[in-house]
Amino acid sequence: MGTKAGKSDFRGLDKSLRIQKITDTAAELFHRKGYRSTTLDDVSKELGITKAALYHYVSSKEKLLSRIYIQALENIFRNTDKIAGKELPPDVRLRLIIQNHIKGIIIQSISMFSVFFTEENQLPEKEFRKIRREKRKYTRIVEEIIEEGISEGLFRNADPKLQAFAIIGMCNWVYKWYKPGPGSYTPEQIADYFVSLLEGGYLKGDMEGMPDVPKSLEGGREKTGSRMENYQKLRAKCTELSKLIEEMEKHG
Amino acid sequence: MGTKAGKSDFRGLDKSLRIQKITDTAAELFHRKGYRSTTLDDVSKELGITKAALYHYVSSKEKLLSRIYIQALENIFRNTDKIAGKELPPDVRLRLIIQNHIKGIIIQSISMFSVFFTEENQLPEKEFRKIRREKRKYTRIVEEIIEEGISEGLFRNADPKLQAFAIIGMCNWVYKWYKPGPGSYTPEQIADYFVSLLEGGYLKGDMEGMPDVPKSLEGGREKTGSRMENYQKLRAKCTELSKLIEEMEKHG
DNA sequence: AGATAGTTTTAATGACTGTTTAGTTACAAA
DNA sequence: TTTGTAACTAAACAGTCATTAAAACTATCT
Numbered sequence A, B: 001m002g003t004k005a006g007k008s009d010f011r012g013l014d015k016s017l018r019i020q021k022i023t024d025t026a027a028e029l030f031h032r033k034g035y036r037s038t039t040l041d042d043v044s045k046e047l048g049i050t051k052a053a054l055y056h057y058v059s060s061k062e063k064l065l066s067r068i069y070i071q072a073l074e075n076i077f078r079n080t081d082k083i084a085g086k087e088l089p090p091d092v093r094l095r096l097i098i099q100n101h102i103k104g105i106i107i108q109s110i111s112m113f114s115v116f117f118t119e120e121n122q123l124p125e126k127e128f129r130k131i132r133r134e135k136r137k138y139t140r141i142v143e144e145i146i147e148e149g150i151s152e153g154l155f156r157n158a159d160p161k162l163q164a165f166a167i168i169g170m171c172n173w174v175y176k177w178y179k180p181g182p183g184s185y186t187p188e189q190i191a192d193y194f195v196s197l198l199e200g201g202y203l204k205g206d207m208e209g210m211p212d213v214p215k216s217l218e219g220g221r222e223k224t225g226s227r228m229e230n231y232q233k234l235r236a237k238c239t240e241l242s243k244l245i246e247e248m249e250k251h252g
Numbered sequence C: 001a002g003a004t005a006g007t008t009t010t011a012a013t014g015a016c017t018g019t020t021t022a023g024t025t026a027c028a029a030a
Numbered sequence D: 001t002t003t004g005t006a007a008c009t010a011a012a013c014a015g016t017c018a019t020t021a022a023a024a025c026t027a028t029c030t
Helices: A006-010 A015-033 A040-047 A061-085 A090-118 A125-151 A160-172 A187-200 A226-250 B006-010 B015-033 B040-047 B061-085 B090-118 B125-151 B160-172 B187-200 B226-250
Strands: none
Touching (some): A006 A015, A015 A090, A061 A090, A061 A125, A090 A125, A090 A187, A125 A160, A160 B187, B006 B015, B015 B040, B061 B090, B090 B125, B090 B160, B090 B187, B125 B160
């Protein structure tokens, strides 16, 4: 039954590592069966110890859930603050945030975030509020980058918060369908494609200046390449024209 | 406590309507407290009847959950098949699908879909599989539209399934943050903006031919209106030019 | 009024499970 | 060896809750 890592695995670990192991297997089980449907017997059995032994490490089931949430928050902000503080143009920063969100946060620990997203209502009121605050903080970071992007004229003009919700939602949802392993999408493929979609959309408008669709994801029917150069030049002219219009529009 | 609609409300309804009422309040409570943490006493109290009375309408708590899932599926496919079958270009059809997904499916019944997305692992194996099959069917519909869009040269060339995941994820996530009421975003705003973001991206590349950001969502600095007509004409010319290029590109 | 079917209630039942208690084992320091 | 502490176990406790059984109520029809 399960990955019964066995006593051998669990014992012979530093105390802090044991607690970590407990938290991890709990997260895994909560993910699979749900917090409320997972008994402490389930958890202890998976670890190869008794239910009562758990109480030497964690004071209650609820506390165990809290621990998962705390770790999730740590994971979320580990790199995010660093990225957001960088001296880079908003578009680059947003790209990094998105890539990190997918590769560094969600995919890094799927079951932890599955719990994070689905068991909020099991938290005590106080804890719940704290989590909500932190989530808002993250949204706000994304929002601010978008605001900068808009005021610098890099991003199209739209409601920043709504845009943040949209982006974050697309990335979060990955936990619902991502399955690792060969034959599946790699985290890089997913992140690269999501960035390209979010930056440039799925419609084939003008491509110049538009982010590339990662080559690994393009379909069969490919452009002939060299023969297209004329079209590209023509299109470039159009772009310049449009940019000009924008300029004129801005400066009266 | 709660919207104790009271006996008056519940009794004096056709049998089928009563069952519906039960299902709805159950969905609402499951949404708020989670399926496993919601007792049948909670449900019956909210309805103003006894727990035992519920068993005249629903044979078990699990069956109640099933009912919610069945209705969710009905809601999902109600309009979707119709839209997907229409004789319209892929970009228009996809736009309709997205709008329907947000306005006609998710926002239409938030708590139902909150349950739908979070309580899957509480379903019996057989039911679970069925739900998964149906969800795949929906994804497949979106995927197919995207495939058409790509082969008609309307969409950029990218992996259709990944694209479907991205779009669907962005839309589904709405259930996590949407709150109705004044001062919030209207379903129309959300749907329009999501479409615009998905079609054209957030980067300000060339705008011609690109979908508009819904006016209601643009920031403060607004165009002067009538004096802009010249720019609009100019831009229109550019668009025509681009369209022409596309044409040329397609027909050698 | 009496009967019938549909509806609701009261009061168990029985299983489950988080938590506690009292004790046992392992092992390192004295 | 003794002793002390941390790690663990077995067993019981106590509360919760889905489900059922049996009785009673209500309305409609005869």
